[in-house]
Amino acid sequence: MGERLELLAHRAMWWPRRRTLLIADLHAGKDAAFRAAAIPIPHQTFAGDLARLTELIENTRARRLVVLGDLAHHRSGWTGTVKRTLADWRSSHAQLEIILLRGNHDDCAGDPPESLGFECASGAMKMGPFRLAHTAGRVAEYTIAGHVHPAVKLHRKGIGSSTLPCFYFGQSHALLPAFGRFTGLAIVRPKPGERVYAIANTEVIEIPTSASR
Numbered sequence: 001m002g003e004r005l006e007l008l009a010h011r012a013m014w015w016p017r018r019r020t021l022l023i024a025d026l027h028a029g030k031d032a033a034f035r036a037a038a039i040p041i042p043h044q045t046f047a048g049d050l051a052r053l054t055e056l057i058e059n060t061r062a063r064r065l066v067v068l069g070d071l072a073h074h075r076s077g078w079t080g081t082v083k084r085t086l087a088d089w090r091s092s093h094a095q096l097e098i099i100l101l102r103g104n105h106d107d108c109a110g111d112p113p114e115s116l117g118f119e120c121a122s123g124a125m126k127m128g129p130f131r132l133a134h135t136a137g138r139v140a141e142y143t144i145a146g147h148v149h150p151a152v153k154l155h156r157k158g159i160g161s162s163t164l165p166c167f168y169f170g171q172s173h174a175l176l177p178a179f180g181r182f183t184g185l186a187i188v189r190p191k192p193g194e195r196v197y198a199i200a201n202t203e204v205i206e207i208p209t210s211a212s213r
Contacts, residue, residue, distance in 0.1 A: 024146020069103025069134025
């Protein structure tokens, strides 16, 4: 396809030629939604995710951010605090173009306030040779998606196993790890010819297919 994509340890994909950052599954307000259900969760979760996003934007000098679905987790998570936190963050990146391709959680949570200037759309969008969407689907175009929260389970003899978020590249689509820290993980088991890149602290490491089984 002639495109160079960089996998970043902050759980994002950087497309240099397009000056575009791709992330998926931020799940803003999930901690607030849990607290509303009387489940004690620290308040710093969402702010920490936005701080990582700011670091990415500053390091790459991105002009565009595409969120591949599930910016928000649930309608109950759009609290005043969450809205103010997001508004303060947005004011620091007022020139950044932000596109949200709605995911299943966004459908029930609702869009961010219009004043924040997010371009929100349902379904997929075409950018260069890729189809960008929340879910991969069965289509002819190579799709970059989220939704799954992919992770790889590594087995080490004498040490045990560890589960790490990962980027997954199959024959027809790629999956980004969930950007939000307060999210679940789904184990992927790559087949021959597929590639997996695990995030280990500050590094992105390609994992041999045999090591993830």
